[in-house]
Amino acid sequence: MDDLFGNNPVDPDNKEFSFKAIKAEQPVGDVFLASIPYNVITKIAYFDVRRVIQTDRDVERYLGIQRPLEVNRVKKLEEYVNFFDASFPTAIIIAIDDQYGSFDEQTGTITLRNYRVGETKPSIAISNIARVIDGQHRIAGLFNFQGTKFDIPVSIFLGADVADQAHIFSTVNLEQTKVHKNLVYDLYSLAKSRSPQKTCHNVAVALDKDISCALYERIKRLGGASIDGRFEPISQATFVESLMRYITADPKVDRDVLLRGKSLQKLSKDQEIYRMPFRNLFIDGKDVQIGEEIYKLFNAVRDRWPNAWDDRRREGLMLNRTNGFRAVMRLYGFLFKENGIPGTALPQGYIEHYLASLALKDADFTVENFVPGSGGEGRLFRVLTREEPL
Numbered sequence: 001m002d003d004l005f006g007n008n009p010v011d012p013d014n015k016e017f018s019f020k021a022i023k024a025e026q027p028v029g030d031v032f033l034a035s036i037p038y039n040v041i042t043k044i045a046y047f048d049v050r051r052v053i054q055t056d057r058d059v060e061r062y063l064g065i066q067r068p069l070e071v072n073r074v075k076k077l078e079e080y081v082n083f084f085d086a087s088f089p090t091a092i093i094i095a096i097d098d099q100y101g102s103f104d105e106q107t108g109t110i111t112l113r114n115y116r117v118g119e120t121k122p123s124i125a126i127s128n129i130a131r132v133i134d135g136q137h138r139i140a141g142l143f144n145f146q147g148t149k150f151d152i153p154v155s156i157f158l159g160a161d162v163a164d165q166a167h168i169f170s171t172v173n174l175e176q177t178k179v180h181k182n183l184v185y186d187l188y189s190l191a192k193s194r195s196p197q198k199t200c201h202n203v204a205v206a207l208d209k210d211i212s213c214a215l216y217e218r219i220k221r222l223g224g225a226s227i228d229g230r231f232e233p234i235s236q237a238t239f240v241e242s243l244m245r246y247i248t249a250d251p252k253v254d255r256d257v258l259l260r261g262k263s264l265q266k267l268s269k270d271q272e273i274y275r276m277p278f279r280n281l282f283i284d285g286k287d288v289q290i291g292e293e294i295y296k297l298f299n300a301v302r303d304r305w306p307n308a309w310d311d312r313r314r315e316g317l318m319l320n321r322t323n324g325f326r327a328v329m330r331l332y333g334f335l336f337k338e339n340g341i342p343g344t345a346l347p348q349g350y351i352e353h354y355l356a357s358l359a360l361k362d363a364d365f366t367v368e369n370f371v372p373g374s375g376g377e378g379r380l381f382r383v384l385t386r387e388e389p390l
Contacts, residue, residue: 015126016113017044021156023103028168031155032103032110033091038142038150044112045094045139046127069140077141081150083252084259091153092135093168098159100129110156133157133168181237182221195255196248199282200240203291213295214302214309218320231312233321242329243294246278273342277333280343289345296348297332304355307362317365318376324365327380334385364390 021034080086099116103109114126132139142150157168185204188197208219219239220232248254257264264283267273273280278290301319302309308319318324332346335354340346360383369390370376382388 009125011114011122011125014113014115014120014122016111016115017126018109018111020108021103021110022108023105029157029160030103031157034110034154034156035151036154038145038152041092041094041130041152041154042139042142043127045130045132045136069136073137074140077137078144079252081141081145082147083256085256086150088138088152091155092138093133093155093157094135095131095133095157095160096129100124101156101158103158110158182235185236185240193255194258194285196244196251196282197240197255199247199287199290200243201236202287203243203294204236204239206291207295207298210295212299214298215294234325235322238322238325242326243278243290246276246333247282247290248276248279270342274337274340275333277336277340277342277346293332293345297328297346297351300348300351300355301328303352304358305360305362305365308365315367317362318367318370318372318380319365323370323372323377323380326377327384330377330381331384334381358384358386360384360390 017036017040019034019036021032024031024033096112100114101110101112102117104111112126112129114122114124114129116123138152142152160168185197185201188195188201191198204219205221207213207215208217208221210216215234217230218232219234219236221236244251254264266280266283267276278293281287281290305319308317311317311320319328335351336346338354339350365380367376370380379388383390
């Protein structure tokens, strides 16, 4: 395997790391499960992770695919690892040439080194002994960890050849199912601490359960098909993300601040408040008032265009679908800037008066006038704000 390690300089001195490990016997071979400090896993996998930025590696070449590091994903993980509740509960998977790694059955210890057994001098750089099968982005993010302790669960394959590594790689990377965003937001409801995500989830659930609300049983939670034939054209993720933009510019950072027991800073300039009209309400714990604002907005829309709002045909009008919902949510920001008073609600009468002044009719909300996708959402917003005629 030496040719796979490239021409990186060999360490001048012998180096080794030892960890307690559990051996798991599996059909593919033995797997060793260990807890490795962040500053060690980043050191032994340094060259393999950095190499992916510029080129593919032997595992990817074997499979005929490319898996470069996604820079944006790495940046997010560099930020995430420094959050108060950062965690990587699932194991990173690495492969080590058995010339540079061994397991002691008596002590239950695995040792990784930069020299071969029986030799007295290094033959490889310690930063080049690990081949990352899964977890390259997490390791790249850990390079920016600013704390003192972050142990990482690691599954280690000793002596696995490239074919075995490719098989493992394809199993864990090409067949995994992505978690639905609706479920992610639903899980925020289980959190004990406040966060923008939890508040927006709670507002979505409250309005979806309120029989007097225009959004009653219209919000689809948890992903997948709607239950019992319910008409649920708006996903919980769409609702949460549309509302959250009025509360925070960075929900992850705000959540981290609150988890640390610190206070968020209120907006003081009117220009900032017009951009995020619900932020100060959220900071003051006035989640009910946030929900009431969305309640009266969509009830006013329903009352203004009742036929379009209640159209449940598969190829029907788009007002009550994702594009229509997003455009109406964006309209709230426009109306608040026009007639809102920072720290207070937008007058119900003003919303109704504004909607009544629009020339739009129920029959106008067609996919011909407002095409599916972001283009249709954008055009409806411009029509609602009189920026563009129908």
